[in-house]
Amino acid sequence: MGSLITALASYCDIKQAGGQWLVRIDDLDPPRQDPNAVASIIRSLTVHGLQSDRPIEFQSNHATHYDAALKKLQPHLFYCRCSRRQLRGLGRYPGTCRNQKTFVENSAVRINMQDGEQSFDDGFLGPLNIDLATQLGDFIVRRRDGLIAYNLATAVDDGRGITHVLRGQDLLPVTAPQRYLMTLLNLPLPEYAHIPCLEFEDGSKLSKQTHAPALKDETAAQNLVDALWYLGFSVPEDTKSVPLILNWALEHFNPAAIPKRLPKYRSSRV
Numbered sequence: 001m002g003s004l005i006t007a008l009a010s011y012c013d014i015k016q017a018g019g020q021w022l023v024r025i026d027d028l029d030p031p032r033q034d035p036n037a038v039a040s041i042i043r044s045l046t047v048h049g050l051q052s053d054r055p056i057e058f059q060s061n062h063a064t065h066y067d068a069a070l071k072k073l074q075p076h077l078f079y080c081r082c083s084r085r086q087l088r089g090l091g092r093y094p095g096t097c098r099n100q101k102t103f104v105e106n107s108a109v110r111i112n113m114q115d116g117e118q119s120f121d122d123g124f125l126g127p128l129n130i131d132l133a134t135q136l137g138d139f140i141v142r143r144r145d146g147l148i149a150y151n152l153a154t155a156v157d158d159g160r161g162i163t164h165v166l167r168g169q170d171l172l173p174v175t176a177p178q179r180y181l182m183t184l185l186n187l188p189l190p191e192y193a194h195i196p197c198l199e200f201e202d203g204s205k206l207s208k209q210t211h212a213p214a215l216k217d218e219t220a221a222q223n224l225v226d227a228l229w230y231l232g233f234s235v236p237e238d239t240k241s242v243p244l245i246l247n248w249a250l251e252h253f254n255p256a257a258i259p260k261r262l263p264k265y266r267s268s269r270v
C-alpha cells in the first residue's frame with residue numbers, strides 16, 4: 001500500500017502536467033533480489049492501471065553509463081579500505097583514505113566531498129538546505145564488491161532526461177548526494193517532491209522489512225480508492241473500476257491537499 005500511494009501520486013502529478021510517467025527498476029543488487037519480485041511489481045502496476053509511457057528500464061542494463069560516470073568523476077574519487085568496524089559509531093566518514101588515489105585491491109570508491117551545501121525547493125516540503133559535508137561526508141559510489149552504489153546509479157539515470165521526481169520522504173536523505181553527483185557530472189537536475197510515507201501505528205514505515213502485508217492484485221480498484229483516501233481524496237462510491245478511478249484521480253488530485261502526515265495504516269479501512 002505504501003508503494004502504491006507514492007506510485008499513484010507521482011502518476012497523477014506528472015500526468016496532470018501533461019508529462020510521461022516512467023518506470024525504472026533499480027535492480028543493481030542481485031544478491032539481495034528475489035527473482036520473482038520484479039515480475040510481481042510490474043504485474044501489480046499493470047493491474048492497477050499504472051502503465052509506463054516508455055519501455056521499462058532496468059539499472060542492471062546501464063553498466064556502461066555508470067562506468068562512464070565513474071571515469072568523469074575520477075578527479076574527485078579515492079579508494080577506501082576502511083573496515084566497517086573502523087567506521088562504526090562515526091556519524092560520517094572521517095576522510096581517512098582521501099589521499100589514496102590509485103587502485104588498491106578490495107577497496108570501496110568514495111567521493112571527496114568538498115562543498116556539499118545543497119539548497120533546493122522541494123515541491124512538497126518547500127525550501128530545503130542540506131549540508132552534506134557535515135552530515136554525510138565522503139560517500140561511497142562503488143562498493144567494495146564492485147557494485148555501483150544506488151546514489152550514483154540513480155544520479156546517472158535521473159540525469160538522462162528525468163524532469164520530475166516524486167517519491168516518499170524515506171528517500172529524502174539520498175536526494176542531496178544524488179544532486180551533488182549530478183552537479184559534478186554536469187547533468188540537468190530534476191524537480192523533486194517528497195511526500196509523507198505510510199506508517200504503522202507505531203510510526204515505522206510500511207516495507208518488506210517491517211512485514212507490511214502484500215498488496216492483493218485481485219482488489220486493485222479498492223486498493224486505488226484506499227490509496228487515494230490516505231492521500232486525502234475521497235473517491236465517490238459509484239466510481240468502481242480501475243480506469244474510472246484513475247480518471248477521477250487525474251481530475252481531482254492536488255499535491256497541496258496531501259496531509260503533512262498520512263493517516264496511520266489500517267489493515268482494513270472502513
Ligand SMILES: [Zn+2]
Nearest residue numbers: 080081082097
Ligand atoms: Zn577509508
